[in-house]
Amino acid sequence: xxxxxxxxxxxxxxxxxxxxxxxxxxxxxxxxxxxxxxxxxxxxxxxxxxxxxxxxxxxxxxxxxxxxxxxxxxxxxxxxxxxxxxxxxxxxxxxxxxxxxxxxxxxxxxxxxxxxxxxxxxxxxxxxxxxxxxxxxxxxxxxxxxxxxxxxxxxxxxxxxxxxxxxxxxxxxxxxxxxxxxxxxxxxxxxxxxxxxxxxxxxxxxxxxxxxxxxxxxxxxxxxxxxxxxxxxxxxxxxxxxxxxxxxxxxxxxxxxxxxxxxxxxxxxxxxxxxxxxxxxxxxxxxxxxxxxxxxxxxxxxxxxxxxxxxxxx
Amino acid sequence: xxxxxxxxxxxxxxxxxxxxxxxxxxxxxxxxxxxxxxxxxxxxxxxxxxxxxxxxxxxxxxxxxxxxxxxxxxxxxxxxxxxxxxxxxxxxxxxxxxxxxxxxxxxxxxxxxxxxxxxxxxxxxxxxxxxxxxxxxxxxxxxxxxxxxxxxxxxxxxxxxxxxxxxxxxxxxxxxxxxxxxxxxxxxxxxxxxxxxxxxxxxxxxxxxxxxxxxxxxxxxxxxxxxxxxxxxxxxxxxxxxxxx
Numbered sequence: 001x002x003x004x005x006x007x008x009x010x011x012x013x014x015x016x017x018x019x020x021x022x023x024x025x026x027x028x029x030x031x032x033x034x035x036x037x038x039x040x041x042x043x044x045x046x047x048x049x050x051x052x053x054x055x056x057x058x059x060x061x062x063x064x065x066x067x068x069x070x071x072x073x074x075x076x077x078x079x080x081x082x083x084x085x086x087x088x089x090x091x092x093x094x095x096x097x098x099x100x101x102x103x104x105x106x107x108x109x110x111x112x113x114x115x116x117x118x119x120x121x122x123x124x125x126x127x128x129x130x131x132x133x134x135x136x137x138x139x140x141x142x143x144x145x146x147x148x149x150x151x152x153x154x155x156x157x158x159x160x161x162x163x164x165x166x167x168x169x170x171x172x173x174x175x176x177x178x179x180x181x182x183x184x185x186x187x188x189x190x191x192x193x194x195x196x197x198x199x200x201x202x203x204x205x206x207x208x209x210x211x212x213x214x215x216x217x218x219x220x221x222x223x224x225x226x227x228x229x230x231x232x233x234x235x236x237x238x239x240x241x242x243x244x245x246x247x248x249x250x251x252x253x254x255x256x257x258x259x260x261x262x263x264x265x266x267x268x269x270x271x272x273x274x275x276x277x278x279x280x281x282x283x284x285x286x287x288x289x290x291x292x293x294x295x296x297x298x299x300x301x302x303x304x305x306x307x308x309x310x311x312x313x314x
Numbered sequence: 315x316x317x318x319x320x321x322x323x324x325x326x327x328x329x330x331x332x333x334x335x336x337x338x339x340x341x342x343x344x345x346x347x348x349x350x351x352x353x354x355x356x357x358x359x360x361x362x363x364x365x366x367x368x369x370x371x372x373x374x375x376x377x378x379x380x381x382x383x384x385x386x387x388x389x390x391x392x393x394x395x396x397x398x399x400x401x402x403x404x405x406x407x408x409x410x411x412x413x414x415x416x417x418x419x420x421x422x423x424x425x426x427x428x429x430x431x432x433x434x435x436x437x438x439x440x441x442x443x444x445x446x447x448x449x450x451x452x453x454x455x456x457x458x459x460x461x462x463x464x465x466x467x468x469x470x471x472x473x474x475x476x477x478x479x480x481x482x483x484x485x486x487x488x489x490x491x492x493x494x495x496x497x498x499x500x501x502x503x504x505x506x507x508x509x510x511x512x513x514x515x516x517x518x519x520x521x522x523x524x525x526x527x528x529x530x531x532x533x534x535x536x537x538x539x540x541x542x543x544x545x546x547x548x549x550x551x552x553x554x555x556x557x558x559x
Binding site: 217 | 487490491493494524525532
């Protein structure tokens with residue numbers, strides 16, 4: 001282990017970063033509600049809708065893995081309920097799916113709540129119907145996005161069985177391409193292919209062997225180069241990928257980089273730019289990185305402890 | 315082209331590029347091979363009269379890299395070039411190369427490689443004996459280790475073998491990671507030099523999960539035009555026996 005940290009210290013660092021990020025998210029969630037009169041066909045998805053879904057994702061994983069302390073579990077539960085409340089107990093997602101049968105974000109968002117044990121009966125009936133339609137499965141989208149929908153369907157318990165190996169093979173990662181031609185956006189896509197194939201680290205064994213072997217060699221290189229340029233958000237995503245492997249390959253360096261960047265408040269900056277003094281602006285700028293840190297800390301700790309997540313395979 | 319106002323450093327860099335260009339010309343001057351523009355062997359009839367010692371810094375810095383094309387193509391090294399290589403050593407002894415106590419061992423190994431290569435062309439040279447390669451024995455920190463190996467790339471030549479080569483063979487994956495890291499940092503000079511080691515490993519049948527041919531081509535297209543870097547990519551290509559591209 002380079003950097004002088006034993007694996008136990010890595011886990012401690014991972015846990016601390018994730019726990020502090022969760023507290024920060026919890027303490028600042030008041031800045032992230034949906035605008036009062038949000039309509040179902042708005043265009044500005046990234047302002048509050050998508051971040052609320054991502055908050056639900058992170059907290060659903062904290063609840064799924066169950067390796068957090070009682071305070072963190074309570075915070076995660078509170079945030080999931082906050083987000084569900086923002087979505088009018090799921091009616092918002094249901095109405096958006098009714099209005100737009102071919103958009104996938106209501107299903108993808110809903111799946112995080114299902115993972116946390118929350119159901120919406122009319123949404124379930126609607127999704128079961130839609131998943132029977134060939135048109136829904138023929139929607140044109142990027143390969144890693146297709147995996148996202150497949151995983152959401154799996155988590156939501158839909159009966160459609162996608163051809164996982166074919167979906168994985170279609171991604172950038174599935175090509176096991178030259179590892180020296182990857183850019184920032186492609187790196188994000190790569191990470192998400194892994195997240196969806198393994199359902200965020202629940203099933204490392206589902207990663208195709210070629211992809212696993214490829215990541216074993218190259219993931220440490222990508223962590224190194226993006227840590228060097230202080231892309232903390234992406235480094236966090238890459239460390240989640242590490243936790244999605246049956247045997248993690250990254251050393252302590254990436255975690256140490258994140259630990260050094262995290263503020264005492266728990267805010268983890270997305271990059272090296274100055275953090276805005278306005279707390280609401282700072283929340284908007286860095287809430288995604290908090291989500292990443294929570295997921296990275298949670299999944300890393302859980303897989304290392306050898307705990308099995310609640311089954312999600314449909 | 316005369317340089318009116320060049321610094322010693324610029325003269326030095328120009329000498330390195332000039333000698334690299336000549337070596338590249340020798341390497342590429344094979345039948346059926348297209349010699350890239352600007353890299354053709356100099357036509358002596360067109361050569362400007364110049365100080366015969368002007369190339370010595372280049373010969374000294376490139377060391378065995380300047381001789382590699384003759385090794386790889388099996389062509390004799392002209393007597394005047396053997397003499398020039400020897401003179402470069404005499405004019406610039408190891409302690410004039412600006413090495414720190416931490417990097418002096420690298421100079422010693424490179425001089426060993428140059429001296430060893432020159433013996434093939436009939437010149438016996440007295441250089442310090444390098445150590446046991448302990449500085450590259452541990453590759454666990456592959457980032458800094460691969461950069462050290464890049465600094466030792468002039469050893470990556472068929473016919474040379476020793477503890478540095480053994481360390482390379484034991485750590486193909488660290489070299490592969492190092493070259494990818496250098497590529498992503500757009501440090502094409504380092505990438506080309508690490509690729510020299512990978513080429514040698516490929517020629518020795520050591521497996522690693524990287525295709526060298528597109529990587530070397532990429533360095534030539536994106537590498538910023540350093541002749542010395544192009545020379546490294548062409549040496550690597552020649553060592554692996556890859557088709558020209």
